[in-house]
Amino acid sequence: xxxxxxxxxxxxxxxxxxxxxxxxxxxxxxxxxxxxxxxxxxxxxxxxxxxxxxxxxxxxxxxxxxxxxxxxxxxxxxxxxxxxxxxxxxxxxxxxxxxxxxxxxxxxxxxxxxxxxxxxxxxxxxxxxxxxxxxxxxxxxxxxxxxxxxxxxxxxxxxxxxxxxxxxxxxxxxxxxxxxxxxxxxxxxxxxxxxxxxxxxxxxxxxxxxxxxxxxxxxxxxxxxxxxxxxxxxxxxxxx
Amino acid sequence: xxxxxxxxxxxxxxxxxxxxxxxxxxxxxxxxxxxxxxxxxxxxxxxxxxxxxxxxxxxxxxxxxxxxxxxxxxxxxxxxxxxxxxxxxxxxxxxxxxxxxxxxxxxxxxxxxxxxxxxxxxxxxxxxxxxxxxxxxxxxxxxxxxxxxxxxxxxxxxxxxxxxxxxxxxxxxxxxxxxxxxxxxxxxxxxxxxxxxxxxxxxxxxxxxxxxxxxxxxxxxxxxxxxxxxxxxxxxxxxxxxxxxxxxxxxxxxxxxxxxxxxxxxxxxxxxxxxxxxxxxxxxxxxxxxxxxxxxxxxxxxxxxxxxxxxxxxxxxxxxxxxxxxx
Numbered sequence: 001x002x003x004x005x006x007x008x009x010x011x012x013x014x015x016x017x018x019x020x021x022x023x024x025x026x027x028x029x030x031x032x033x034x035x036x037x038x039x040x041x042x043x044x045x046x047x048x049x050x051x052x053x054x055x056x057x058x059x060x061x062x063x064x065x066x067x068x069x070x071x072x073x074x075x076x077x078x079x080x081x082x083x084x085x086x087x088x089x090x091x092x093x094x095x096x097x098x099x100x101x102x103x104x105x106x107x108x109x110x111x112x113x114x115x116x117x118x119x120x121x122x123x124x125x126x127x128x129x130x131x132x133x134x135x136x137x138x139x140x141x142x143x144x145x146x147x148x149x150x151x152x153x154x155x156x157x158x159x160x161x162x163x164x165x166x167x168x169x170x171x172x173x174x175x176x177x178x179x180x181x182x183x184x185x186x187x188x189x190x191x192x193x194x195x196x197x198x199x200x201x202x203x204x205x206x207x208x209x210x211x212x213x214x215x216x217x218x219x220x221x222x223x224x225x226x227x228x229x230x231x232x233x234x235x236x237x238x239x240x
Numbered sequence: 241x242x243x244x245x246x247x248x249x250x251x252x253x254x255x256x257x258x259x260x261x262x263x264x265x266x267x268x269x270x271x272x273x274x275x276x277x278x279x280x281x282x283x284x285x286x287x288x289x290x291x292x293x294x295x296x297x298x299x300x301x302x303x304x305x306x307x308x309x310x311x312x313x314x315x316x317x318x319x320x321x322x323x324x325x326x327x328x329x330x331x332x333x334x335x336x337x338x339x340x341x342x343x344x345x346x347x348x349x350x351x352x353x354x355x356x357x358x359x360x361x362x363x364x365x366x367x368x369x370x371x372x373x374x375x376x377x378x379x380x381x382x383x384x385x386x387x388x389x390x391x392x393x394x395x396x397x398x399x400x401x402x403x404x405x406x407x408x409x410x411x412x413x414x415x416x417x418x419x420x421x422x423x424x425x426x427x428x429x430x431x432x433x434x435x436x437x438x439x440x441x442x443x444x445x446x447x448x449x450x451x452x453x454x455x456x457x458x459x460x461x462x463x464x465x466x467x468x469x470x471x472x473x474x475x476x477x478x479x480x481x482x483x484x485x486x487x488x489x490x491x492x493x494x495x496x497x498x499x500x501x502x503x504x505x506x507x508x509x510x511x512x513x514x515x516x517x518x519x520x521x522x523x524x525x526x527x528x529x530x531x532x533x534x535x536x537x538x539x540x541x542x543x544x545x546x547x548x549x550x551x552x553x554x555x556x557x558x559x560x561x562x563x564x565x566x567x
Contacts, residue, residue: 004361006358006361007358007359007361009358010355010356010358010359011355013355013358014344014347014351014355017346017347017351018344018346018347021346021347022346086342086344086345087338087340087341087342088342088343088344089342090302090307090336090338090342091336091338091342091356091398091401092359093307094305094307094331094334094335094336094338095331095356095359095360095405096328096329096331096332096359096360096361097359098328232307232308233307233308233309236302236307236308237268237299237302237308
């Protein structure tokens with residue numbers, strides 16, 4: 001089976017255009033990261049310089065991995081449920097597009113803005129800390145391993161959350177319900193990153209490597225499950 | 241509306257039917273949606289598909305468009321056997337305009353169409369989008385968002401989208417719903433133009449006058465196929481030939497006048513001075529009836545062969561069907 005880049009790109013371009021003009025998606029994409037950085041930002045900006053040595057043993061930055069986990073379902077939930085809701089799924093599926101092309105197009109369209117938002121918010125957080133935190137706090141907070149974890153785990157978590165979001169979307173006829181269910185289904189990943197950020201599970205190189213392997217496997221499994229859930233006949237014949 | 245040129249020749253065998261459906265059935269659980277349907281549609285034919293709500297028309301179209309799998313039976317679409325493996329190839333050769341336009345309302349008209357030129361792999365997409373918009377007289381609204389268009393204009397955008405890929409078989413589901421009379425006439429002209437170019441059109445409609453005007457043949461479906469043929473053939477199958485006779489005043493003893501006339505087999509009063517005569521051959525019976533009425537001194541106002549519309553045929557077939565009354 002050969003996949004058409006042009007058809008995949010058609011879906012990506014259409015999706016990005018729709019995201020940009022969908023106010024509820026833009027608001028959700030702004031609010032969720034804001035919720036995630038406000039609390040740690042307030043806490044970090046309130047620290048005195050004396051706290052910098054304590055920060056070297058904590059991993060507050062890993063807490064921000066919640067953003068690449070929770071933002072993608074907002075976008076991915078529209079992938080199928082949104083098309084069904086506005087009656088556009090049937091016209092798309094009567095074109096020569098393959099199921100795989102459709103799903104990859106949808107996933108790529110959600111991947112790019114999700115990763116961009118996660119990196120941007122992370123950079124914004126670091127910039128605010130560097131500018132406004134007490135002396136020494138920024139250098140205590142920013143550790144090479146945490147930065148590396150943020151860079152590496154963001155795309156892996158985004159990919160997993162996208163497949164969760166699209167999988168939920170294939171079984172839902174309402175976008176809002178799909179978004180909420182997608183976020184709830186992504187919470188276990190947020191919980192795990194929070195445990196590591198709060199040092200309940202001490203982060204080690206081995207844990208990081210193991211988590212990366214597990215996430216890569218989960219991303220593959222997510223694709224397989226989502227692909228099987230995408231049943232053209234059921235989606236068309238049962239519009240509700 | 242303007243003519244839309246072909247992208248390329250299909251290379252398919254022109255003698256093969258465009259659609260060949262053989263004992264096709266589709267069940268959803270216990271519910272039979274389409275039952276043992278068999279028909280063929282020739283290339284370049286405009287084929288009307290009529291039936292009440294829930295008759296299985298949309299299910300048939302979706303099955304032929306390879307969106308859903310038949311429970312039993314087989315079909316060939318544009319020369320390609322209907323199998324799961326052939327879905328992409330079939331969808332490459334057809335286009336479907338569903339009843340609901342299904343447009344991306346936040347995107348402009350041209351953005352909607354551009355997306356579909358990419359999905360169909362249309363060469364030179366900008367030119368093709370321009371041609372399709374010209375064909376449905378929407379070139380001046382190309383930059384408008386679809387959400388700002390009226391229902392009728394959205395319907396036209398959906399029609400333009402169906403034309404983008406130059407399909408061999410075009411499935412149109414209620415293409416003129418929501419259109420004003422002028423736009424309806426333009427769509428009809430477009431359909432006629434497409435037929436002249438050899439495009440096969442599978443037209444699902446509730447507008448019987450539309451089917452009568454446009455379709456070479458019609459099929460009447462009510463889960464199973466009730467009848468199929470040219471509108472004239474269906475009329476001849478279902479209705480005996482008849483003459484409608486109107487006189488200036490009631491005839492005193494019509495039974496005595498009409499009985500025994502050549503070609504007249506039965507008669508009924510259709511009002512105080514109007515009569516329906518069942519005849520074997522109107523060309524023989526009409527002069528005989530006229531002579532008899534003149535001979536008895538009656539004022540003959542009109543005498544004409546009774547014309548049954550496609551609506552009469554449809555109602556006759558659907559109303560006699562016990563399935564229809566249960567819907």
